Amino acid sequence: MTQIVSEAMARSMEASSLIRAMFEEGARLRAEHGAENVHDFSLGNPMLEPPARFREAVAEILGGGGVGLHRYIPNAGLPEVRRYVADTLSAETGLAFGPAHITMACGAGGGLNTVLKALLNPGDEVLSPAPYFVEYDFYAANHGGKLVHAPTDAAFQLDLAALDAAVTERTRAVLVNSPNNPTGVVYPEASLRALADWLRRASERIGRPIILISDEPYRRIAFDGIQVPQIFPLYEHTIVVTSHSKDLGLAAERIGYVAVHPEAAEGALLGDVLVLANRILGFVNAPALMQRVLPLLAGESVDVARYQALRDKMLPALLEMGYECVRPQGAFYLFPRSPIPDDMAFCRLAQEERLLIVPGAAFRGPGFFRIALCVEEAVIDRALPVFERVLAQARG
């Protein structure tokens, strides 16, 4: 039993040991066999380079001779950048966003922590459909809250009856993520509309508005020409959290924002509280250089067609072999059913063949496994026979 680190962190280390062990094993295998002989689909690290305009924009900003570019800035973000984000959201949603509704954040991870810091009392619950991005557990616990999950349906779509059964007096927020990590599914507008109607009913039942937190870092990574529906016009007590880690390929630069619906309950107070939370969590402000870059990259994104091409290469090949998998409409993951019920055992088996995939249990989706399509096509070509082999082995 450790005496130096907190008991809570010791428990968190324990809880995250599954994924950590996989990454360590991946590093060990790469060192032993060479990277080209390890089929690593474990890490969702966006692999596409930022748009070419990014480097020019940075050079323009840094070469512009401006003074004071690197000083502290307002905790909420640069006023002109908040205005830019607000205008973009107004155009996309038809709602009247202003800078007061926007807090620039250190990625979606930073933004989610800022939001949960602002909302949660000790013991409050955040309800999320499962499977989900497992850092949510830690983010809720960081602020004295508890992540509660409810299953989705067979196609990983929202199951309102399951959410309804999981709501309690302590439910402060519902946290959704579409396009979804790990499943890649997108919630259609009708389903979000039904979610909003249900949220109104559930809010009435518990006597205060349940906040909808929509985590949208994959919004622009959508396939087959679909538009990810806007949640803002459907439910007024909505907070959207997002980042440019994926759509601009800027994961290491930690830039994103939190947007509060212009008509949210206590919206003005909430906006101020978010700014304070951003400050006292120690983020202070989202990286200023990256904030300045954003308006210069309006309308730009990574080459999403390349992620779609990876899906289109991998998914039919797996289905043909006999894997079962829901067709992702966005993000860059596949979440197939494990050929044996024990997804951990299946991933261990795969690991013996130097194929690295993550058990669904790590996302509260046991019985499945996650493939992160953040790889070159050649990696898929090399890995397909291995997927076929481990399927045969699993089936005995």
Ligand code: PLP
């Ligand atoms: N939310 C989801 C669903 C994610 O998959 C990730 C990262 O993988 C994040 C949030 C955090 O991303 P970032 O903090 O880089 O914006």
